Each structure stands twice: as C-alpha cells, then as structure tokens.
Amino acid sequence: HPTRPEETLLAGDLVELTARGLLLVSRPDHPPKADGDLARLSAKQGERYGAVLERAALLRALRSYFDQQGFVEIDAPAMATCPGLELHLDAIEVNVREGMGGAMQQRYLVTSPEFHMKRLLSAGFERIYSLGKAFRSGERGVWHNPEFAMLEWYRAGERYPAIVDDLLTLLPLCARAIAKVRASRGAVVADAFALGEPLRISFTEAMGRWAGLDIRDVDLTGLRARAQAAGLDVREGDDKADILMQAMVERVEPQVPKDRVVVIDRWPECLASLARRDPEEPGTAERFEVYVRGIELANGFTELVEPAEQRARFEADLAAREKAGLPTYPIDERFLSALAEGCPPAAGVALGVDRLLMVLGGYDDIDQVLAF
Numbered sequence: 001h002p003t004r005p006e007e008t009l010l011a012g013d014l015v016e017l018t019a020r021g022l023l024l025v026s027r028p029d030h031p032p033k034a035d036g037d038l039a040r041l042s043a044k045q046g047e048r049y050g051a052v053l054e055r056a057a058l059l060r061a062l063r064s065y066f067d068q069q070g071f072v073e074i075d076a077p078a079m080a081t082c083p084g085l086e087l088h089l090d091a092i093e094v095n096v097r098e099g100m101g102g103a104m105q106q107r108y109l110v111t112s113p114e115f116h117m118k119r120l121l122s123a124g125f126e127r128i129y130s131l132g133k134a135f136r137s138g139e140r141g142v143w144h145n146p147e148f149a150m151l152e153w154y155r156a157g158e159r160y161p162a163i164v165d166d167l168l169t170l171l172p173l174c175a176r177a178i179a180k181v182r183a184s185r186g187a188v189v190a191d192a193f194a195l196g197e198p199l200r201i202s203f204t205e206a207m208g209r210w211a212g213l214d215i216r217d218v219d220l221t222g223l224r225a226r227a228q229a230a231g232l233d234v235r236e237g238d239d240k241a242d243i244l245m246q247a248m249v250e251r252v253e254p255q256v257p258k259d260r261v262v263v264i265d266r267w268p269e270c271l272a273s274l275a276r277r278d279p280e281e282p283g284t285a286e287r288f289e290v291y292v293r294g295i296e297l298a299n300g301f302t303e304l305v306e307p308a309e310q311r312a313r314f315e316a317d318l319a320a321r322e323k324a325g326l327p328t329y330p331i332d333e334r335f336l337s338a339l340a341e342g343c344p345p346a347a348g349v350a351l352g353v354d355r356l357l358m359v360l361g362g363y364d365d366i367d368q369v370l371a372f
Contacts (some may be wrong), residue, residue, distance in 0.1 A: 008029070008181065009022065009024065010025050011038055011039055011042045012027070012028050012038055013025075013026075013032055014026045014027075015130060017263065020350075024165065032198040037372075039264065039339070041371070044140055044186075046369065047283075048370075049078055050181070050182070050187060050372060051361065051363070051369040051370075051371075052371050053181050053185070053359060053368075054181045054335035054357060054361055055172075055353075055357055055358075055369065056173055057177040057180065057181045058177055058178060058180060058353070058356065058357055058360075059068065059131065060177065061170075061173050061174050061176075062131060062151060062170070062174065062353075063175035064130045064133065065126060065166075065169070065170055065173060066127075066169060069127065069166075070127055071124060071127040071128060071153065072127065072128045072129075072319075073123075073128075073131065074113075074116075074117065074120060074128050074129070074130050074132070075130070075132070076110070076112065076113030076116040076117060076132065077113075077116060077128050078109060078110060078133065078135075079094060079096070079107045079108065079109060079110065080108060080110050080116070081107060081108070081330055081332065082115065082329050082330050082331060082332035082335070083107070083109065083110050083111045083329055084110070084111040084112055084114070084115070084329075085314055085317040085318060085321070085329060085331070086111075087319060087320050087324065087326070088322060089111045089316060089328070090135055090136065090137040090138045090153055090327060091106065091108040091109060091110075091111055091135070091136070091137060091329065092105075092109040092135045092136075092137045092325065092337075093106065093107075093108055094106075094107050094108065094109060095107070097158060100303045102229075109135035109330065110134060110135065111134055111135065112150065112152065112298075112350055113130045113134070113136055113150070113152055114152065114348070114350070115332050115335040116272065117130060117155070117244060117348070118150060118152055118303065118305075118335065118338065118343055118346075119334065119342060120237075120346075121154055121156055121255070121343050121346050122338035122341055122342060122343040123338070125156070126155070126156040126157065126344075127154070127156070128153065128154055129151065129152065129153035129154075130151070130153070131149075131150075131353070132149070133147055133148065133149060133150070134147075134150040134219070134337060135147050136148075137149075142365045142366060143295065143355060143358070143366060144362065144366065145366050145370065146252065146353060148171050148353075148354050149352070149353035149354050150350055150351070150352060150353065150357075150365075151350070151351045151352075151353050152348065152349065152350045152351070153166070153349065154303070154346050154347065155346060155347050156278045156344045156345070157344060158345075158347045159286060159302045159345075159347050160265070160286050160287075160288055160300055160301060160302045160347045160349075162292070162349045163178070163288075163300050163347045163348065163349045164200075164231045164263055164288060164300075165263075166202070166250065166299045166345075166349075167261075167290055167298060167349070167351070168198055168256075168261065171261065171329065171360075173291065174356060174360055177284075178357070178360050178361050179318075185322065186217070189235045196259055196260040197240070197260060198260055198261040198263060199261070199262045199263070200263045200265065200315070201262065201263070201264055201265075202221075202265060202266040202284075203264055203265070203266055203267045203268060203271075203284075203328050204216060204268075204284075205238050206252050206264050207244070207247060207248075207252065208255070209247075210251055210255040211230065211247040211251035211252050212215050212230045212251070213226055213227060213230045213232075213247050213251070214226060215244065215319060216267070220239065220240055223240055223243055223244075223309070224238070224243065225275075227243050227246075229246065230251075232246055232247055232248075232250070233246075235277075239270070240268070240270045241268075241270045242278055243269055244268060244271060244284070245253065245271070249283035252264075253294070254289075254294075256257065256291045256294045257294070258293050258294040261289070261290065261291070261292055262291040262292075263288055263289075263290050264288065264291070265286075265287070265288035265290050266278060266281060266286070266287075266288075266291075267284065267285050267287040267288075268284060268285070269283050269284060269285050271285070271287065272285035272287060272304070272313075272315075273285075273287060273299075273301065274300050274301055274303065274304050274306060274310075275287035275301030275302060275303070276301070276303060276304040276305070278305070284323065285301070286301060286302035286335050286347075287299075287300070287301050287348075288300055288301075290351075292356075292359045292360075293359045295355060295358075297355055297356055298350065298351040298352075298361065299349065299350055299352055300347065300348060300349025300350065301343075301345075301347065301349075302305070302347045303345075303346045303347060305339055305343040305344070305345060305346065305347055306339070307336050307339040307340040310339055311331070311336055311337060314331050315331075316329070319342070323371060329364060332351075354369055354370070357369045
C-alpha cells in the first residue's frame with residue numbers, strides 16, 4: 001500500500017523504499033510503547049540510535065590505536081574488596097554469597113581498575129589498557145551516571161608527558177571516527193575537533209589566570225586570606241585541598257578555553273591523589289587533567305609506586321573519610337604487596353568514554369549517549 005499524504009508512518013512500521021516513495025509493508029498489531037526501547041532510540045530523528053553506532057566506532061578507534069602502539073588489553077574485575085579510597089568517591093556495595101549456602105561476603109563495585117592494573121605492572125606488563133565499566137555512587141547529572149565507561153592505560157618506564165602525547169594523538173582520531181559514522185547516516189557532521197593549538201598550563205598558573213588566586217609560597221593561613229580576598233566562600237575547617245578544589249570548580253573550570261585542548265599539570269602536593277611528588281619542583285605532584293570544550297575528560301599521573309608513602313596516603317584518606325562521615329573501605333593489601341615487590345616507574349590516565357563521545361559528538365546530556 002503506497003503511503004498517501006494523509007497516512008502517517010509510525011515508529012515500528014516496516015517500510016520499503018521504492019522509486020515511488022515509501023511503501024508500507026506491515027504494521028505491528030500493538031503500537032510501540034511511548035517509554036519503550038524502540039520509541040526512545042528513535043526519538044529526535046534517531047539520536048540515541050546514532051549514538052550507539054558512534055560509540056561502536058569510537059571503541060574501535062580506541063582499541064586500534066592501542067593495538068598499533070603494542071598495548072595489551074586487560075580485563076579488570078568489576079568487584080573488589082577495596083574500591084578506592086579517594087575522599088570524593090563513594091562506592092557501590094554488593095554482597096556475594098561464598099559458595100552454595102555459604103556466608104555473605106562484602107564487596108564493592110570498582111570505581112576504577114587502577115589497583116589491578118598496577119598489580120599487572122608489578123608482574124611485568126609494560127603497556128596495558130582497560131576499556132570497561134566503572135561504578136560510583138552519588139554521581140548523577142548531565143555529565144555523570146553511576147555506571148559509566150572508562151578507558152585507563154599505563155606505560156611503564158615513562159612519565160606523564162608521554163600519556164599526554166597519547167591523548168593529543170587519540171582525540172582527533174576519535175573525532176574523525178565519529179564524523180565518519182554521521183556522514184554515512186546523512187546526519188549533520190559537527191566541526192567537532194576544529195580546535196587550536198593545545199594549551200599546557202600549570203595548576204599554579206591556572207589559579208592565577210582564571211581564579212585570581214596566587215597560591216605561591218603560602219601556608220594555610222595565608223591561602224585562606226587570599227581566597228577570601230578573591231571572593232571565595234572559605235568555610236571553617238577547610239584545609240588547603242578544600243580551598244584549592246573549590247577555586248578549581250567554581251573559578252577555573254568555567255573559564256577554561258573551549259576552543260582548544262587544555263592540559264593543567266603540576267598540581268599541588270596536597271592534591272596529589274595517587275601521583276608521585278615532582279622531584280624537580282618541590283611542593284608539586286606529577287598530576288594532570290585534560291579538558292576538551294571546557295569539560296574535564298581525563299585525570300592522570302606519573303604514578304606513585306613507593307609502598308610506604310602509598311600506605312600513608314591511604315591511611316590519611318581513610319581518616320579524612322571518617323572525619324567527613326563518609327563510608328570507609330578496607331586498604332588493598334594485595335596492591336601494596338605488589339608495590340613492595342617492585343612496581344616499575346610508570347605513568348597512567350583514566351578517561352571517561354561517555355564524556356568523550358558527548359564532547360566530540362556535540363551532546364549535552366549523558367542520557368543521549370546511553371542506549372539503556
């Protein structure tokens with residue numbers, strides 16, 4: 001039955017494209033549900049359907065790059081006894097029965113595959129990457145989902161600039177892969193990566209340029225005074241890390257240039273996380289973050305591989321979590337044992353794949369790039 005002007009095609013109709021136009025072949029007995037998968041993926045000219053295809057192309061491009069660089073893809077566990085101890089991350093607890101009728105064991109969905117990957121570095125692997133899911137409770141918004149796709153990779157024997165170089169090579173490759181899918185579907189191909197020369201700037205320089213805050217040669221009392229003079233709402237009990245992260249989120253990130261890739265490196269030691277101290281610049285750590293279109297995509301380090309210092313940082317993190325009334329988790333003793341056995345110097349990074357697809361594809365809500 002050739003379609004007539006008064007006949008409206010519906011989602012779910014089976015049609016044939018002929019020289020005369022669309023030919024209605026069949027229509028299901030029951031119309032698709034408004035909240036069903038077909039309706040959801042077909043909405044807005046098939047936006048989510050296209051995002052599924054773009055994600056597949058993106059994953060192929062990522063794997064192709066690392067394969068060509070001689071990396072080994074590893075399959076990290078999704079559950080662990082320790083999910084990570086960073087103050088700003090909350091894990092999702094799961095209970096697993098040990099054998100048929102056995103006792104329940106407390107586990108956590110991993111917030112990152114980092115600990116397992118560094119154990120593999122200690123076991124002799126030199127170039128590894130993981131492309132899978134990570135989980136973080138309490139994270140939901142236009143850029144966050146509790147379950148998300150994460151790419152993480154490590155280079156033994158390297159410092160963080162080698163990882164930055166990987167990123168600057170990867171980004172245009174990924175943009176072209178997404179653009180190719182869009183062109184094949186006849187969709188609008190955004191000029192997703194017409195960005196200028198990358199900007200590399202230190203954390204201290206970024207604070208001065210975009211937050212109006214001079215953090216050089218200052219103790220906590222001095223930093224509090226400078227932050228208050230700059231208009232920041234410093235609270236009683238805030239330490240250096242609290243004040244600097246507030247300035248980062250409220251002042252720096254909104255002003256990061258959107259017309260280029262921005263690399264902010266050489267972070268203060270109080271925000272080192274799992275990065276090693278910079279031996280050439282006292283008071284700083286070899287940590288970096290990468291922003292594209294003003295959105296943070298990646299967080300990486302020259303890795304801390306000294307077991308005693310790592311344990312001390314874990315214990316400090318646990319004390320801070322307890323003070324803040326946050327859940328506390330066991331220290332990963334196997335990870336510390338691996339470091340003690342001899343983890344080589346290395347650099348690594350974690351990159352949010354959903355965010356990468358959003359930025360390069362021009363999406364403004366993470367729901368647009370999730371099939372489910």
